[in-house]
Amino acid sequence: MIKIAIIGAGIAGLTAAKILKDCAQVTVFEKSRGVSGRMSTRYADPYYFDHGAQYFTAKSTDFKEFLKPMIDNGIVKNWQANFVEIKDYKIINQKLWNNEYEHYVGTPRMNVVAQFLAQDLQVYLNTRIGSVTSLDNQWLVNDENHNPLGKYDWIIFAIPSDQLYELLPKNISFYDQISSIKMKGCFSLMLGYDKSINLGFDAALVHDDIISWVSLNSSKPERNTPSCLVIHSSNQWADNHINDNREEIFEIIFERAKKILNIDLDNPQYKTLHTWHYANIQKQNTPNYFIDINQKIAACGDWCIKGRVESAFTSAFKLANQITKNLS
Incomplete structure (x- = not known):
C-alpha cells in the first residue's frame, strides 16, 4: 500500500489524513504535544x-x-x-x-474538533521534523535530531508557509512560490x-x-x-x-x-x-493547494486561501481528492 507522511496535525493535516487513509497508509507527525494547531x-x-x-x-x-x-x-x-x-x-x-x-x-x-478528526489516525506527537530527503524514489523523513522516521511515497506538508519554506527541498516545482507567502x-x-x-x-x-x-x-x-x-x-x-x-x-x-x-x-x-x-493571512491569489506530482510532494493549509478554519479544510480537501485520483 502507498505510504503517505503528513507533517502537521492541525485542521488541514487531519482533514487530508481522514480522506487519504482509505487508499493509503497514512502517518501524521506533529511537533506539539497535542493535535489542533491554531484550534x-x-x-x-x-x-x-x-x-x-x-x-x-x-x-x-x-x-x-x-x-x-x-x-x-x-x-x-x-x-x-x-x-x-x-x-x-x-x-x-x-x-x-x-x-x-x-x-x-x-x-x-x-480543540475537541481536531481530537475528533484524529480518532483512528496514526499520529506521532512531540515529533519535530528536521528534514525530508529523496532516497530510492521515496522520501526519507528525519526528525530534528536526524533520526529516521521512515520512508514514504508521498509527503504532504500541512504547516505554516514560513515553516514549510525551511523544510521544502529546493528542487520542488512550487518552492519559489512559497517564498513569497508570509503569514x-x-x-x-x-x-x-x-x-x-x-x-x-x-x-x-x-x-x-x-x-x-x-x-x-x-x-x-x-x-x-x-x-x-x-x-x-x-x-x-x-x-x-x-x-x-x-x-x-x-x-x-x-x-x-x-x-x-x-x-x-x-x-x-x-x-x-x-x-x-x-x-x-490575507486572501491569497495562489492555488488552493500546492502539488508536485512528479516528485510526489504537496502542501496545504489555510494560508493557501485565507486565514480561516474553512480555508484549511478546503485546501486539504481539494488536495487529498487530487492525490486520491492520482493514486487510482
Missing part, C-alpha cells in the same frame, strides 16, 4: 482558553457536510454571542449572533478570574487599535468555568513587536484592554501570554 486550547485548571481560533463559519456545501457528524454529536455548536464592534473606545455596532448565520465553536473546548503574527493574552466579569458583551472586534479582539471565553456553549478572557493583538502590532520583551508586551496589551473595556481587570488569578508567530 488549540490552553489548560490552567480551573481555567481554559481557546487562545487561537475563536470561532469558525461554514459557507461551502463540502465543509457543511464535513461538520455534520460533529454537529450531530454535539462536538460543534453555534455560539450565540452578543457581538459588538469597537472603534475609538466606543461601540459602533452590536448584534446577537443567531442561527441565521452560525458561528461555530468546539464544545466544551475548541502574520498575533499575541494572545489570557486572563482568568474567580469573580464574574461583565463586559456588556461576549465578543468584540476592535478596529484600528493594537488590540483586535476581545472575548469572554466562558460565554461559549458548555464552558462551565470561571470567567476566562481572551484578548488578541492586531497582526500588524504583533509583527512589529514579535521579538520584544514578553512581560512588556503583556503589560501594554493588558493596560490597553482596561482602557478599551473600561472595567476593572486587575488581579487576575491566572494570566499568560501566547505568541502566534503564524496566526493568519
Whole structure:
C-alpha cells in the first residue's frame, strides 16, 4: 500500500489524513504535544482558553457536510454571542449572533474538533521534523535530531508557509512560490478570574487599535468555568513587536484592554501570554493547494486561501481528492 507522511496535525493535516487513509497508509507527525494547531486550547485548571481560533463559519456545501457528524454529536455548536464592534473606545455596532448565520465553536473546548478528526489516525506527537530527503524514489523523513522516521511515497506538508519554506527541498516545482507567502503574527493574552466579569458583551472586534479582539471565553456553549478572557493583538502590532520583551508586551496589551473595556481587570488569578508567530493571512491569489506530482510532494493549509478554519479544510480537501485520483 502507498505510504503517505503528513507533517502537521492541525485542521488541514487531519482533514487530508481522514480522506487519504482509505487508499493509503497514512502517518501524521506533529511537533506539539497535542493535535489542533491554531484550534488549540490552553489548560490552567480551573481555567481554559481557546487562545487561537475563536470561532469558525461554514459557507461551502463540502465543509457543511464535513461538520455534520460533529454537529450531530454535539462536538460543534453555534455560539450565540452578543457581538459588538469597537472603534475609538466606543461601540459602533452590536448584534446577537443567531442561527441565521452560525458561528461555530468546539464544545466544551475548541480543540475537541481536531481530537475528533484524529480518532483512528496514526499520529506521532512531540515529533519535530528536521528534514525530508529523496532516497530510492521515496522520501526519507528525519526528525530534528536526524533520526529516521521512515520512508514514504508521498509527503504532504500541512504547516505554516514560513515553516514549510525551511523544510521544502529546493528542487520542488512550487518552492519559489512559497517564498513569497508570509503569514502574520498575533499575541494572545489570557486572563482568568474567580469573580464574574461583565463586559456588556461576549465578543468584540476592535478596529484600528493594537488590540483586535476581545472575548469572554466562558460565554461559549458548555464552558462551565470561571470567567476566562481572551484578548488578541492586531497582526500588524504583533509583527512589529514579535521579538520584544514578553512581560512588556503583556503589560501594554493588558493596560490597553482596561482602557478599551473600561472595567476593572486587575488581579487576575491566572494570566499568560501566547505568541502566534503564524496566526493568519490575507486572501491569497495562489492555488488552493500546492502539488508536485512528479516528485510526489504537496502542501496545504489555510494560508493557501485565507486565514480561516474553512480555508484549511478546503485546501486539504481539494488536495487529498487530487492525490486520491492520482493514486487510482
